[in-house]
Amino acid sequence: MTDLATATASRGLLIGGRDVPALSGRTTDDLNPVTGEVYLRVPAAGPEDVTRAVDAAHAAFPGWAGTAPSVRRGLLQKAADLLEARVAEFTDIMISETGGTRTWAAFNIRMSVDLIRQAATMATRPTGSLLASDVAGEWSVAVREPAGVVAAFVPWNGPLILCTRAIAVALATGNPVVIRPSEDAPVTSGYFLADILAEAGVPDGVVNVVTNDRADAPAVVEALIADDRVRRVNFTGSTPVGRIVGRLAGEHLKPVILELGGKNPIVVLDDADPAYAASGVTVAKFMNAGQICLSVDRVILQRGIADEFVAAFLEKVRALGQGDPEGEHTLVGPMINERAAERVAALVADAVEKGATVLHGGGPAQGAFYPATVLDNVTPDMRIYSEEVFGPVATVFRVDTVDQAVDLANDTAYGLSSAVYTENATLGLAVARRLRHGNVHINDHSVADEPQAPVGGVKDSGFGHFGSDWGVEFFTETRWVTLADRHSVYPL
Known part of the structure; x- marks a missing residue:
């Protein structure tokens, strides 16, 4: 070799x-x-x-x-x-x-x-x-x-x-x-x-x-x-x-x-454990700077848990190891090239210009690096609503009902991977049956993978x-x- x-x-x-x-x-x-x-x-x-x-x-x-x-x-x-x-x-x-x-x-x-x-x-x-x-x-x-x-x-x-x-x-x-x-x-x-x-x-x-x-x-x-x-x-x-x-x-x-590609959603229902769900979403979004086909793009929160989840999620995002890929605890390193980082920065800039709220991160790219970013108040007229991010940017949505959560999760041309967090296994299975994605995980994140399982x-x-x-x-x-x-x- x-x-x-x-x-x-x-x-x-x-x-x-x-x-x-x-x-x-x-x-x-x-x-x-x-x-x-x-x-x-x-x-x-x-x-x-x-x-x-x-x-x-x-x-x-x-x-x-x-x-x-x-x-x-x-x-x-x-x-x-x-x-x-x-x-x-x-x-x-x-x-x-x-x-x-x-x-x-x-x-x-x-x-x-x-x-x-x-x-x-x-x-x-x-x-x-x-x-x-x-x-x-x-x-x-x-x-x-x-x-x-x-x-x-x-x-x-x-x-x-x-x-x-x-x-x-x-x-x-x-x-x-x-x-x-x-x-x-x-x-x-x-x-x-x-x-x-x-x-x-x-x-x-x-x-x-x-x-x-x-x-x-x-x-x-x-x-x-x-x-x-x-x-x-x-x-x-x-x-x-x-x-x-x-x-x-x-x-x-x-x-x-x-x-x-995928526009992978994770649904967090009112009865979920917010800290556990926040940990799973953090891994699913920011591992390899979000450059995994199974990475989550949309975090869909039932309104009763939304504030508690967002607080737990932002705490974990702020603590992420970012930057030097040599670092033992670095989760968000550089993107594959400057072109990719600039594309992600453009998606964020378009969303902010049209009214999205930056909860963390944002701003221009720094060479091949883009910071871990969380956006709220994303709407369908923004590019980031429908385009695959393929970078370290999470978008947060709030809905009132389970039906609204499922409809939003399925409102995409893609259908690769999805997940739902809930402590009610029966409800989780009912939601999973309605999610139109090749992979669906209940109480685990969208990047979950096993060698004997079908991936598609x-x-x-x-x-x-x-x-x-x-x-x-x-x-x-x-x-x-x-x-x-x-x-x-x-x-x-």
Whole structure:
């Protein structure tokens, strides 16, 4: 594994187990969001490099699909062990590459280890079933077989977790992969896991990594999806880009999973424990500076608890560790770049100009940093009412009734994750049934996650589900096979 934690370095495209330059010789820079300095230089691939990566993956497909399931399981388990031992190394890289905090880096490792171990069990699960048949003397079976080359598009915000989700079950079920990592995090959303898998013994060509310059992304994405040998596509990222990926996959008849944006609500009912709910909302909003697809945007409070909750919430927000991502207790570090921080500042400025009240934070961006912010009196004419924040800004709403809370929570084009805090489990379940989101949590926050659980949204938050138990069908093809122990009688 290349040491990237100590100095500026360079990588090649990972194709067929070798680091190689782009055929054009071009490179692109991966920047440290805090210093603005070049952290890593990687190849700026073009469509011709995509073809090389798919060549390698397709060549590796028969051997990997034919590898004994117990061997695939063992290799993934070894990779999980190796990953578990690399917390310090990964943390240093993540801080330098994305500005992610130590807390967030450690969570990425822990969750990814669990995801790989859960996925490993999928390698040896039953791959078929015996069907009933009306033909005497015939065995009729449905069997599942690896689909082929998988294209995995991985974002920067939860880089290791989302890279693992994109490829672990695909590998367990016998498919080779081509990872297209984020331009903002090519190591933590691609190379790091690929190197771990190679060290564990996964054969050359089974895992490939193609990096590109941001300007070349449309051509690279289209080339990867359009290649006939790519049989599955998965994408995690913004809804606008997800629409493009979905359209391309549809044009080429490729099954696709899209895990997209969210405008995630948390409802706090009158009978909730305000301190407990405030703790959950604080984590769900400000972990990784709010740059998690499951982060809460809307905090919807029933009026009877609103003042007590807001007081408890603001107390926790004021105590948050903010700033230096190296800090052991920092929860709100920098955003991924200055452009992202300025976008969030613009959302807040628009809201304030139209009458929103700043309860905490606010103001202009400071480079890639934006402070933890809480807004009240947000109205539908403000951009922040409907746009995904993807930053450290919470919006607070007050309603009178449970019905109003549910209506407001569902008043969005998105439907990724939601939560409801209440001490009445029956009421919580009744509310959860009415929330139109892929994930709903009662008495836990919207970022709650488990490796065996399905993760995916409804409406403009995408379709399909990541998750080890839920990905097997996606990454395999079903075939019907019959075997007769006697000759049939044909009507000819």
